[in-house]
Amino acid sequence: MQASPPTKKEPSAKASGSTLPIARFLLTFKTVWTLCAAALIFTVFCMTSTLAHAQLAYFSDYFSFVGEDEQGKVAFALDTNRGQDGEDFQAEHFLVLHDGKKGWVKLEGNGAYPNTEKALQALPDSNHFQFEGQPETGMRITGSTNELTLVVEALPTLLERRNGKNDYRMGAAAAVLKWQGRSLSGRVIYEFVHFDNWNRLTRTYYGFWKDFHGLYLMAQSKDPGPPGDFYIHTQKSEKLAPLIGKVDGFATLGGKTLPLSEAEIETTASDFALGFYRWPRGWRGRLPNTAPSLSFVMRMAEKQNLANWVIGGFAMGIVTGEVQLEGKTYSLYGIGEIIK
Numbered sequence: 001m002q003a004s005p006p007t008k009k010e011p012s013a014k015a016s017g018s019t020l021p022i023a024r025f026l027l028t029f030k031t032v033w034t035l036c037a038a039a040l041i042f043t044v045f046c047m048t049s050t051l052a053h054a055q056l057a058y059f060s061d062y063f064s065f066v067g068e069d070e071q072g073k074v075a076f077a078l079d080t081n082r083g084q085d086g087e088d089f090q091a092e093h094f095l096v097l098h099d100g101k102k103g104w105v106k107l108e109g110n111g112a113y114p115n116t117e118k119a120l121q122a123l124p125d126s127n128h129f130q131f132e133g134q135p136e137t138g139m140r141i142t143g144s145t146n147e148l149t150l151v152v153e154a155l156p157t158l159l160e161r162r163n164g165k166n167d168y169r170m171g172a173a174a175a176v177l178k179w180q181g182r183s184l185s186g187r188v189i190y191e192f193v194h195f196d197n198w199n200r201l202t203r204t205y206y207g208f209w210k211d212f213h214g215l216y217l218m219a220q221s222k223d224p225g226p227p228g229d230f231y232i233h234t235q236k237s238e239k240l241a242p243l244i245g246k247v248d249g250f251a252t253l254g255g256k257t258l259p260l261s262e263a264e265i266e267t268t269a270s271d272f273a274l275g276f277y278r279w280p281r282g283w284r285g286r287l288p289n290t291a292p293s294l295s296f297v298m299r300m301a302e303k304q305n306l307a308n309w310v311i312g313g314f315a316m317g318i319v320t321g322e323v324q325l326e327g328k329t330y331s332l333y334g335i336g337e338i339i340k
Helices: 013-053
Strands: 056-069 072-085 088-099 103-105 111-114 130-134 138-143 148-152 157-163 166-179 182-196 212-221 228-234 247-253 256-259 264-272 278-286 294-308 313-325 328-339
Touching (some): 056 166, 182 212, 212 247, 212 278, 247 313
Antiparallel strands (some): 056 072, 088 111, 138 148, 228 247, 247 256, 313 328
16 A cells, blocks of 8 residues: 655644744844944934034134243243034133243133134133234233233234145234233234134044144343344144144344244254153254354253143243344243144
């Protein structure tokens, strides 16, 4: 007798009832996870696209003062930075003050503050500093919380550079600082920087600064007469070079204004730093093959370390030295800014 084919066993109701819900759960979980991942990727993409296309701008006005009265020298620097990132506007102060006898003096007002005016070209007031006038016509800066007022005469442009939509210019003029009952006559070196499509107040830029040495100094002769100015910077950033150059500066000595873009300058001494770098401690340089002959030597007399990134750092210091122009010697005193 021919054997009958095996009959197909139907799954029991119990087995069917336990397998299908698990399968549906796994399928639903996988679908939800896929949708969430897709939504997250889309959100990140939209945020990145928005950030990439946000309007960026950065402005900086830097006033570096050196003056003297019967009690000695005082150096004061105020940098007011403004930024735009899309619809958001930022502002911050950076300031230092050094008394020749007391050393570094802590002032109120360092750090970010609201830029409610959405000011970029103009200097927005803060709770600590208020601004009147324009650099081209004269400025009055009042720091009531620090018992401080800086009055600066009209600042002629002595150095000017432009790269694309980015601007850089500098000037110098006579100024008076009133601080804690003292009245100090001296000089201000002024620096203006504008970067288009860039804003360090909200974005991070790696490798933008590299071994920047900026020396903002007042020059005084032993002969009667008003003091002059000596500014020079040296730096190694290829990103900054198109705007500010590797070396640039100016000197106003004895009624003459001399550009220092062709100056040869070298670091003559350095100090240990807590990282893979060293702090510069001395400089010397000259204008080669030019008339009139000019040479200079400077040293860091006192330094205040403000930041350390292990591979670099930021410091402000008091710089002293002398410059010789056509055999005449001028003493130098002022602020040095170092970004390694």
